[in-house]
Amino acid sequence: MKSGLLSNTAQPKNLEGYVGFANLPNQVYRKSVKRGFEFTLMVVGESGLGKSTLINSLFLTDLYSPEYPGPSHRIKKTVQVEQSKVLVKEGGVHLLLTIVDTPGFGDAVDNSNCWQPVIDYIDSKFEDYLNAESRVNRRQMPDSRVQCCLYFIAPSGHGLKPLDIEFMKRLHEKVNIIPLIAKADTMTPEECQQFKHQIMKEIQEHKIKIYEFPETDDEEEMKMVRRIKDRLPLAVVGSNTIIEVNGKRVRGRQYPWGVAEVENGEHCDFTILRNMLIRTNMQDLKDVTNNVHYENYRSRKLAAVTYNGVDNNKNKGQLTKPETSDGMSPLAQMEEERRDHVSKMKKMEQEMEQVFEMKVKEKLMKLRDSEAELQRRHEQMKKNLELQHRELEEKRRQHEEEKNSWEAQQRILEQQKLDASRTLEKNKKKKIF
Amino acid sequence: MAATDVDVFSNEEKRSLNLGGHVGFDSLPDQLVSKSVTQGFCFNILCVGETGIGKSTLMNTLFNTMFENEEASHYQNGVYLRPRTYDLLESNVHLKLTIVDTVGFGDQINKEDSYKPIVDYIDTQFENYLQEELKIKRSLFNYHDTRIHICLYFIAPTGHSLKSLDLVTMKKLDSKVNIIPIIAKADTISKSELHKFKIKIMSELVSNGVQIYQFPTDDEAVSEINSSMNAHLPFAVVGSVEEVKVGNKTVRARQYPWGIVQVENESHCDFVKLREMLIRVNMEDLREQTHARHYELYRRCKLEEMGFKDTDPDSQPFSLQETYEAKRKEFLGDLQRKEEEMRQMFVNKVKETEAELKEKERELHDKFEQLKRMHQEEKKKVEEKRRDLEEEMSGFNRKKVAAETLSLSQPLKKDKDKKN
Numbered sequence: 065m066k067s068g069l070l071s072n073t074a075q076p077k078n079l080e081g082y083v084g085f086a087n088l089p090n091q092v093y094r095k096s097v098k099r100g101f102e103f104t105l106m107v108v109g110e111s112g113l114g115k116s117t118l119i120n121s122l123f124l125t126d127l128y129s130p131e132y133p134g135p136s137h138r139i140k141k142t143v144q145v146e147q148s149k150v151l152v153k154e155g156g157v158h159l160l161l162t163i164v165d166t167p168g169f170g171d172a173v174d175n176s177n178c179w180q181p182v183i184d185y186i187d188s189k190f191e192d193y194l195n196a197e198s199r200v201n202r203r204q205m206p207d208s209r210v211q212c213c214l215y216f217i218a219p220s221g222h223g224l225k226p227l228d229i230e231f232m233k234r235l236h237e238k239v240n241i242i243p244l245i246a247k248a249d250t251m252t253p254e255e256c257q258q259f260k261h262q263i264m265k266e267i268q269e270h271k272i273k274i275y276e277f278p279e280t281d282d283e284e285e286m287k288m289v290r291r292i293k294d295r296l297p298l299a300v301v302g303s304n305t306i307i308e309v310n311g312k313r314v315r316g317r318q319y320p321w322g323v324a325e326v327e328n329g330e331h332c333d334f335t336i337l338r339n340m341l342i343r344t345n346m347q348d349l350k351d352v353t354n355n356v357h358y359e360n361y362r363s364r365k366l367a368a369v370t371y372n373g374v375d376n377n378k379n380k381g382q383l384t385k386p387e388t389s390d391g392m393s394p395l396a397q398m399e400e401e402r403r404d405h406v407s408k409m410k411k412m413e414q415e416m417e418q419v420f421e422m423k424v425k426e427k428l429m430k431l432r433d434s435e436a437e438l439q440r441r442h443e444q445m446k447k448n449l450e451l452q453h454r455e456l457e458e459k460r461r462q463h464e465e466e467k468n469s470w471e472a473q474q475r476i477l478e479q480q481k482l483d484a485s486r487t488l489e490k491n492k493k494k495k496i497f
Numbered sequence: 498m499a500a501t502d503v504d505v506f507s508n509e510e511k512r513s514l515n516l517g518g519h520v521g522f523d524s525l526p527d528q529l530v531s532k533s534v535t536q537g538f539c540f541n542i543l544c545v546g547e548t549g550i551g552k553s554t555l556m557n558t559l560f561n562t563m564f565e566n567e568e569a570s571h572y573q574n575g576v577y578l579r580p581r582t583y584d585l586l587e588s589n590v591h592l593k594l595t596i597v598d599t600v601g602f603g604d605q606i607n608k609e610d611s612y613k614p615i616v617d618y619i620d621t622q623f624e625n626y627l628q629e630e631l632k633i634k635r636s637l638f639n640y641h642d643t644r645i646h647i648c649l650y651f652i653a654p655t656g657h658s659l660k661s662l663d664l665v666t667m668k669k670l671d672s673k674v675n676i677i678p679i680i681a682k683a684d685t686i687s688k689s690e691l692h693k694f695k696i697k698i699m700s701e702l703v704s705n706g707v708q709i710y711q712f713p714t715d716d717e718a719v720s721e722i723n724s725s726m727n728a729h730l731p732f733a734v735v736g737s738v739e740e741v742k743v744g745n746k747t748v749r750a751r752q753y754p755w756g757i758v759q760v761e762n763e764s765h766c767d768f769v770k771l772r773e774m775l776i777r778v779n780m781e782d783l784r785e786q787t788h789a790r791h792y793e794l795y796r797r798c799k800l801e802e803m804g805f806k807d808t809d810p811d812s813q814p815f816s817l818q819e820t821y822e823a824k825r826k827e828f829l830g831d832l833q834r835k836e837e838e839m840r841q842m843f844v845n846k847v848k849e850t851e852a853e854l855k856e857k858e859r860e861l862h863d864k865f866e867q868l869k870r871m872h873q874e875e876k877k878k879v880e881e882k883r884r885d886l887e888e889e890m891s892g893f894n895r896k897k898v899a900a901e902t903l904s905l906s907q908p909l910k911k912d913k914d915k916k917n
Binding site: 081082083084085086087088089091092093094095096097098101103122123124125126127132148149150151152153154155156157159160200201202338339342343344345346347348351355359362363366367398401402405409412413416420423424427428431434435438442445446449452453456459460463466467470474 | 510511512513514515516517518519520521522523524525526527528529530532533534538540559560561585587588589590592633634635636638716718719772773776777778779780781782785793796797800801805806824825828832835836839843846847850854857858861865868869872875876879882883886889890893897900
């Protein structure tokens with residue numbers, strides 16, 4: 065995989081004198097050996113295609129033996145997915161190999177959905193890894209994800225079977241598929257060539273993405289890669305027995321007409337498979353699983369989580385803003401929602417405040433008006449009263465005046481009368497004499 | 498991602514098998530190495546030390562390059578961090594090196610907060626990585642890792658002990674980054690003083706509980722050299738990019754009137770030891786420790802802070818989906834609750850104010866009722882007075898009329914009398 069780190073730099077400084085970080089690769093080497101390696105390989109195909117034999121031949125060991133029979137010997141009613149772990153050592157390198165096989169695949173009369181247990185198995189391993197990766201306390205994260213799937217095609221000589229196509233279409237985006245033509249010693253080279261050609265045509269027609277060899281800068285390597293690409297899918301032969309041919313002990317299948325040698329490049333593509341699978345591309349298979357297939361699974365899973373609980377309108381809105389839903393983690397999305405909500409609440413609060421203030425102002429104004437009104441009326445009444453008071457006072461004064469003057473008059477009259485009566489009296493007295 | 502220790506599977510049934518020939522997976526480490534070489538490596542160094550203590554010079558010496566940098570002044574009013582990234586190539590190995598300098602460290606009068614920008618910077622790099630790791634669509638293999646892999650702490654060559662700023666800063670950093678303390682400008686200390694100084698420093702670090710980076714001794718290939726180097730900490734270094742002729746060789750050195758201090762001479766200073774440990778032997782381990790220990794600690798704290806747990810109250814492990822859904826439900830419920838609270842608060846406010854206003858209204862009416870009553874009373878009084886007056890007036894009128902009729906008849910009598 066081309067590194068992203070160096071893609072945007074111009075000229076790195078080449079150092080004079082010794083610094084020492086050229087030793088980094090050795091440090092990496094040392095640490096990786098100490099850690100040990102693991103690899104999970106899945107084999108899928110109908111029974112009797114030589115899967116177990118091929119695995120034994122690939123790893124030069126009795127992975128499948130009478131005590132641990134291969135999938136074809138473990139006939140099941142329904143497709144099972146089973147794994148076995150073996151530990152192998154070579155040159156100081158420890159490898160924990162997990163072989164996953166699928167006894168019962170393609171063996172029933174009705175094989176509809178026989179790929180489903182395989183899909184479920186792969187997904188469950190992805191899920192385990194995702195959960196382990198997402199824990200708060202992450203310790204060791206055992207990696208049991210399926211890193212390669214060898215798919216065995218029966219050597220009919222004609223083309224892919226519908227089951228083959230269905231299986232590969234459903235799994236090519238979940239796992240690295242390496243299709244193999246099984247029991248290649250039943251075909252002549254020409255038949256084999258035609259068969260391969262037909263298969264590749266059909267694979268392209270159905271847009272199936274099988275595992276691709278990575279490009280390299282190295283010209284030599286690229287030449288080899290291209291040569292291998294021309295021979296896809298690889299036609300393999302496996303054998304558990306060692307036969308002597310021309311003084312050499314080789315793995316092969318003894319026929320009356322000769323020996324088909326497993327490791328002879330002119331007889332079959334086994335060596336290419338072994339070199340590619342184990343000696344050069346094992347690490348790349350793991351990387352593609354981790355960086356492509358697992359990431360696809362993860363982003364689909366997480367996208368489903370974040371769309372939960374979000375109503376349809378919001379969903380539609382998000383689809384028109386690709387950056388938002390693609391780039392963000394669910395947490396970041398929640399954070400944005402929270403911020404939206406805070407601003408929404410602020411606006412709501414402001415609006416409510418406004419309405420409230422307005423209502424209060426209204427009410428206060430009304431109160432003030434009625435107060436003014438009442439005050440006015442009170443003033444009015446007071447004035448009235450005062451007026452009446454004054455009127456009354458005036459009347460009384462008048463009356464008093466009248467009374468006084470009349471009384472005064474009366475008094476004068478009285479006096480006059482008195483005077484008059486007295487004079488009369490006097491006169492009367494005078495008259496008598 | 499990386500393969501884990503094989504012992505993890507000890508409780509599962511696994512068989513050990515012997516191989517009948519050369520399979521070829523012993524090339525696996527080489528495959529891994531070639532992939533890393535193609536990708537390139539990256540390494541981030543943080544240099545913490547006072548202005549002028551020799552950080553830039555040491556970096557230049559260590560990497561044999563003149564990294565461009567201006568000299569820093571002593572008059573910064575705070576500490577700030579200056580990261581610079583360089584692309585280096587040695588043999589066929591590409592290294593993306595980032596050197597982070599602490600500018601202004603130790604220059605302020607009040608240094609209480611000096612460590613904060615450093616801690617913040619380290620945390621920010623962790624945070625950036627965590628955010629990338631949590632994204633839905635992420636590309637970790639492409640990510641430029643800026644997390645600090647090593648902090649070189651420069652100790653001033655006083656010869657006595659650590660400064661309190663040193664202890665405080667290292668204590669704040671030791672759980673976040675690998676620290677290697679080094680004695681700077683070691684050519685100002687004599688050998689015997691140096692020995693005492695180193696012992697003093699190490700004992701102060703231990704007694705203050707500062708965790709510095711220990712070179713790993715679990716891998717037999719390097720355990721011997723690492724454990725012997727551990728005993729030489731802190732490294733006393735001298736940096737120089739100037740070349741001086743010594744004998745018939747030209748070496749990097751500092752020329753004094755009394756002699757030449759050679760940087761790469763192990764009896765003059767520990768520069769070579771530092772280079773060995775830091776770059777040639779343990780660079781990868783430093784990167785691993787940063788990722789597996791310091792970053793995981795940061796991540797754990799951050800997630801716990803946000804309320805994520807690994808198990809629910811019944812100790813059943815949560816699946817990722819459940820965790821996120823639960824978090825999300827909680828979060829939405831929280832938002833809803835806040836909304837409700839605010840609404841409720843408003844309803845209450847409105848009720849209160851309404852009650853107040855009503856009260857005011859009532860008071861107003863009461864007041865005016867009272868005024869009205871007073872007014873009524875006054876009116877009554879006026880009416881009474883008026884009636885009294887009316888009575889008086891009518892009484893007076895009657896009197897008057899009576900008197901007049903009387904006076905009218907009286908003068909007749911007088912006339913009558915006169916006639917007689």
